[in-house]
Amino acid sequence: MTERFDAIVVGAGPAGSAAAYVMAKAGLSVLMLERGEYPGAKNVQGAILYSDALERIIPEFRDEAPLERHIVEQRVWMLTDKSHIGFDYRSDEFNDAKPDRYSIIRAQFDRWFCTKVKQAGALVICDTVVRTLLKDEKGQVIGVKTDREGGDIFANVVILADGVNSTLARDAGFRKELDGDNTALVAKEMHFLRPEVIQNRFNIGEKEGVAFELVGTLTRGKIGMGFIYTNLESVSIGIGCMVGDFEKGGLTPYGLLDELKAHPSVKPLLAGSEMKEYSAHLIPEGGYKAIPKVYGNGWMVVGDSAGLVNSIHREGSNMAMTSGQLAAETVIALKKEGKSFTEQNLARYRSALDDSYIIKDLKKYQGMPGFLHGNRHVFTVYPELMSQAASTMLRVDGIDKKSKEKQVTKSFRQKRGLFGLVGDAIKFARAFR
């Protein structure tokens, strides 16, 4: 008995589920394969879910999805070893009827999303690893081979949504090896606290949440960022650096995380909590320049496996879902038009990506990874300087404010030099442009 489908989706993360859902809804026969025991079993994310991308796929998701808290406040902190200086933005507008972002727990969210995929009519099979892609003599992808006995399954098109590692795309020669300087490794923990404690400690209401982004001296000049997100009964905390930097030694992911948790500004936020679930995961952070080829004869790549992550704004799951949707729409349209799934026809997917916010945003920030690589002092000197400045200005010690200002300016110049400062500002602006 050979099984044959319109489309096979490999991986039940946000990208795969979005693709499978959209195609199944349109009446296509769809099979989604996931290697985990259940969808989300192996998936790690902070996690913040951006509503827009999902809303375009499942408009009523807010009534059904397992959402933790909607984010009403964003805090950006620069940490030195002893202090932090930060910027907060909080607005009651985030409390409107359709909040724009939520904290979620991926294991639960992915499971829910997958239930929707099944309800839409797709077949989902977990605990099954796709080992290779099946190709015909002309190189057209015609199906997949799984690790189960009798595991060849056929389809007109295969959508690879197998995440950052995408061994499949690599083995099929669609993509190069992961690059350590373009890939971050993030360690993450969940810390359990009672909801009242979380609400008091973070100054939020019952369903409200806070998201922190952290940079600072913790990563010893290595490019890296941390985060803290409040869930209903837990706080997610994580920090990561480029794989390349870890490889060079000196830093370990859990070592960094331990230091972050022990930081005097962070420690009280976690006090009395019970740690559960330690995990580590990669994020593709190469941005625009690192995007591989995303389609070919009988195949498309979506989400993390296509490197679609905006690391500056920590957006990944939204790009995953949108790219999944766009790939699905390509399949639906071609099928409707009775066209085959050749490279030429699937090029539509890439055009759709180009027209979407995904490629536009990634293009806009394309200079960022390069900038950070060349300007490590963002993670060393600046936090120190900012903190010294704040400390100097805020300390009441009989010295007049004007002299203090001078002292601050002087220390900035000493540490980085006027040229450096101006240069950084210009480069930074360019990278962001």
Place this chain on the structure above:
Amino acid sequence: MTEPATSRPAGRPVEIDERIAAYKGVWVFIETERGHVHPVSWELIGEGRKLANTLGVDVWGVILGPQGEANIAAANEAFAHGADGVYLMEDPILAEYRTVPFNKGLCNLVNTYKPEILLLGATTLGRDLASAVATTLATGLTADCTALAIDLDTHSMAATRPTFGGSLLCTIHTLKARPQMATVRPRVMAMPPKLSDRTGKIVNVALGMQEQDIITKVLDYIPDRNQDQAQLAFADFIVAGGRGLGKVENFRLVTDLAAVLGAEVGGTRPLVQGGWIPQERQIGQTGKTIRPKLYIAAGISGAIQHRVGVEGADCIIAINSDPNAPIFDFAHYALVGDAMKILPALTEAFRNRLSVNRKTI
């Protein structure tokens, strides 16, 4: 480990169902297999004695087996350990354990003599039988208890056992049915002192079954060649290793120390799962409960599931590189450091000390 009986607030009358009030006394099933009494039986008589004293009732043992001298010897042992009497059911059918005749025999005894509490060892035999009896009698059975007490408010037995993988304890009562049944794992309760001059009554009761009515037959019995299993639970000295040893080769360091001390070796579940040691050497909730005089734990974190198996040890020495390891919360002596370095040094030190002293004897 017995919790003190909770005292009843003065003036509140205890209402006891008449049907329930007809049940009196504490019974302990004395587990004999092939002429050998499982020591958990004596541990339970010790525990049953405490419950009976609180209730002001007698403790009775129950022996089911084939006719023989051994039964009288077992009854006398039971008296010596604290029983007031023994119900003795002798029948060749009972020579080997089988659920049906044992269930019938024990249920008949209960229905005739009506004990309020019935305790059995949580062995393969005890668990098999207890479940059948509790189902037949439609009463409550609490498995693997770690503490038994009497709650005077409800006049019922408070049976405490681990729950949720051992992370919590819960106390369970059987309020509206009798007898209140519980099983207890070997070595969880202390062995009571033995007073050889104690005596008691023996009441003989017949089973009243025919062999041809019993469908299950015992074709053979293959005794364990290596008696490891029993030995670990009853060993006085045990050295154990955990995942902190890093790799299987390092388990040698544990074996070496054990050899010098004449101790048994054991380990945690990950080692069993990793194939380093056989299952019968696993110590803890799903392994053996131990009560040695000395327990040395190397590279063991002290997870609750391990802890419940070793807490009965008189003296626990823990070697762990992490000063905050939970094992230091219940060990008596803490050696903070690398087990791979400390174990060999400790082995040498013990070897020297023990042999030096021997020469001077």
Place this chain on the structure above:
Amino acid sequence: MHVVVCIKQVPDSAQIRVHPVTNTIMRQGVPTIINPYDLFALEEALRLKDQFGAKVTVLTMGPKMADQALRKALTFGADEAILLTDRAFAGSDTLATSYALSSAVAKIGQTDPIDIVFCGKQTIDGDTAQVGPGIATRLNLQQLTYVSKIVSIDKDARQIVVHRRAEGGVQVLKTAMPCLITMLEDTNHIRFGTMADAFRAARYTLTEWSATEAGVPDVTHCGLRGSPTVVKKVFAPTAKTVKATPIAGDTPESLSQTLIDTLFSAHPGLQEDLESRVASNSQGA
């Protein structure tokens, strides 16, 4: 041949945490699995399928989401799956559970007579090993607990020979089917189902039975009402008040010396015991 395997969906207790303050179980995000002990039962049943073409029906009692456990069992190769689910079952202890399950087993047997009911040795959440024998007792099945091996089956004579683990050895038992077997752990290894099984499982429509549909004669024997045991209190193990005595030393050697000195001066009996042990050992050698 028809065999029924009772499986239970349990929280993966390795991942359960107890809230340090409230002493409540934190279930959030704790994945559920098939009770690991039940997999040995399932695999043994599947081997009978390989050998005798037995039909394997899996049965579970639990909330609706327990269907995941059943579906998983189907991917291993089970043929049919039945979910027993009803509000009336909530809060069941082992007596009430075995009552409900035995009713369902009896009902299954009405349409397709059963030769063997398999259970796991015990569950990792209830951890009682009582439900299997409970079902056997109620249905008058020959009860074979802690089975380490099925030695032989005579299909025509409806007889089975098994090895049963006893405390000091192994009993070789011969009995008649129908019987109930609780499988000992580590006796086999669950297979990885074929792709065809995975497809069948994904497409399979589970049978869902309420108490009435399962033919439960008296619902007052189910759930909380039908449970003689009452959980009165749940609490965390008390921390020992006295911390371990730290042993100090610069080198492993001095550490060891200090330990032995401290140990033997605090427990002179221990020293005597050890010495006499070593002395008798070396005499024997």
